[in-house]
Structure formats: structure tokens, C-alpha cells
Amino acid sequence: xxxxxxxxxxxxxxxxxxxxxxxxxxxxxxxxxxxxxxxxxxxxxxxxxxxxxxxxxxxxxxxxxxxxxxxxxxxxxxxxxxxxxxxxxxxxxxxxxxxxxxxxxxxxxxxxxxxxxxxxxxxxxxxxxxxxxxxxxxxxxxxxxxxxxxxxxxxxxxxxxxxxxxxxxxxxxxxxxxxxxxxxxxxxxx
Numbered sequence: 001x002x003x004x005x006x007x008x009x010x011x012x013x014x015x016x017x018x019x020x021x022x023x024x025x026x027x028x029x030x031x032x033x034x035x036x037x038x039x040x041x042x043x044x045x046x047x048x049x050x051x052x053x054x055x056x057x058x059x060x061x062x063x064x065x066x067x068x069x070x071x072x073x074x075x076x077x078x079x080x081x082x083x084x085x086x087x088x089x090x091x092x093x094x095x096x097x098x099x100x101x102x103x104x105x106x107x108x109x110x111x112x113x114x115x116x117x118x119x120x121x122x123x124x125x126x127x128x129x130x131x132x133x134x135x136x137x138x139x140x141x142x143x144x145x146x147x148x149x150x151x152x153x154x155x156x157x158x159x160x161x162x163x164x165x166x167x168x169x170x171x172x173x174x175x176x177x178x179x180x181x182x183x184x185x186x187x188x189x190x
Contacts, residue, residue, distance in 0.1 A: 008040055008047055009040050009041045009042065011065060011066055012037065012041050012055060016037075016041075023038055026059075029058040030055050030059065031122065032055060032058070036051070037055075049119065050120060050122075053122065062099075062100035062107045062182065063094070063107055063109065063180070064100045064109065067096040091117040092111065092112070092117060093111070094110070094112075095110045096108070097110050097177070105182045105183070105184055106181045106182065107179070109177070109178045109179075110176070111176050111178055113137075113139070113166055113168040114168065114173055115171050116170075117168050118166070118167045118168075119165065119166045121164050121165065123160070123161050123162050123164075124160040124180070125183075127183035128181065128182055129157065129159060130157070130158055130160040130178060130179070131155060131156075131157045132150070132156050132158075132178050133154070133176060134151060134175070135153075135176060136152055136173065136175040137152065137170050137174030137175060138150070138169060138170045139167070139176055140168075140169055141156060141164065141165070141166055141167075142164060142165040143158045143159075143162065143164050144163065144164070150176075160180065
């Protein structure tokens with residue numbers, strides 16, 4: 001299967017227009033500058049994963065919206081079919097294993113963090129819970145100021161409505177699954 005995905009700029013513009021937000025209002029809601037949002041919409045800039053997380057959080061939409069068509073009929077995961085979003089520096093890659101499910105209210109992602117890489121995530125909306133399970137390597141996960149070290153086969157469930165960071169202290173890639181559960185009040189509004 002070819003690795004094509006919706007363009008983040010088109011999705012961003014569609015979200016903004018659906019809410020009748022100006023670029024200034026979108027910047028206020030997401031914490032991303034008006035200039036950067038405009039560059040992303042015009043496809044003059046390729047956003048990092050961290051930037052897409054901020055945009056998704058500000059618009060109150062699941063991250064996988066930037067990776068998949070919404071609500072596909074297919075529910076079978078096949079090796080190599082997950083669409084990946086890769087940062088230009090290749091420090092982090094995110095694949096949507098199962099796109100956002102509005103009935104169950106979750107995204108399921110696979111994340112690969114390069115050796116020595118650090119990725120910081122801003123707080124999600126109140127009530128968002130994240131489950132992280134390491135499948136290869138070692139992952140350091142900070143929730144607020146508290147760091148946790150997880151090895152392959154270990155996991156952690158946490159309230160994701162605070163800043164959190166992912167760090168790979170190892171010399172090889174760390175891979176983990178991230179199941180993000182959104183509050184039912186959010187999914188009912190969609």
C-alpha cells in the first residue's frame with residue numbers, strides 16, 4: 001500500500017473554516033503562531049508532530065485526523081498498511097494503527113522515537129487519558145515533572161491533561177503504542 005495521507009494544511013484549513021475561525025482565532029486556540037498556521041495551510045511548511053499535536057488539541061480533534069480519513073469502514077490492521085507521519089528530522093514517526101473511533105472515543109497510535117530523541121507534548125484537554133505500552137527499547141516518560149522509565153512489555157496509564165514528554169535514552173529506536181482515550185462528552189459533540 002502506498003504511503004499517502006491527507007495534507008495537514010488542507011485538514012487545518014477545513015477545521016478552521018468549519019468553525020468560522022480566523023487565523024488569529026486559530027492561533028489563540030492552538031498556541032501556534034498565525035504565521036505558522038498560514039504557512040501550513042498554504043503547504044509552505046511541513047509541521048512537526050509536536051506542532052500537529054498542538055493544533056489537534058486546540059481544535060479539540062483527535063491526532064489521527066491528520067493521518068487518516070475519518071471513520072473508515074476497515075477495522076482490520078495489516079502489516080505495512082498504517083499511514084505514518086514522519087518528522088523531517090526523523091526523530092519521531094507516528095502511525096495510526098486504528099483511527100479515531102467516535103463510538104469508543106479513542107485513537108490508537110504506534111510511535112517510534114529515534115535513539116537519544118526527546119519529544120515534548122502539550123497538555124490535552126481535561127479528561128483525556130493516555131495508555132503507553134513499550135514494544136521495543138526503553139522509553140522515559142515524564143508526566144508533569146515526574147519521570148518514569150518503561151522497558152519493552154511495560155506500560156503506563158496517565159491523565160494527559162498536563163504537559164508530558166517522551167525520551168529515548170537508548171542507542172536504538174524505541175517503539176511504543178499509545179492509546180488515547182477522549183472523554184465521552186467530546187465524542188458526543190462530533
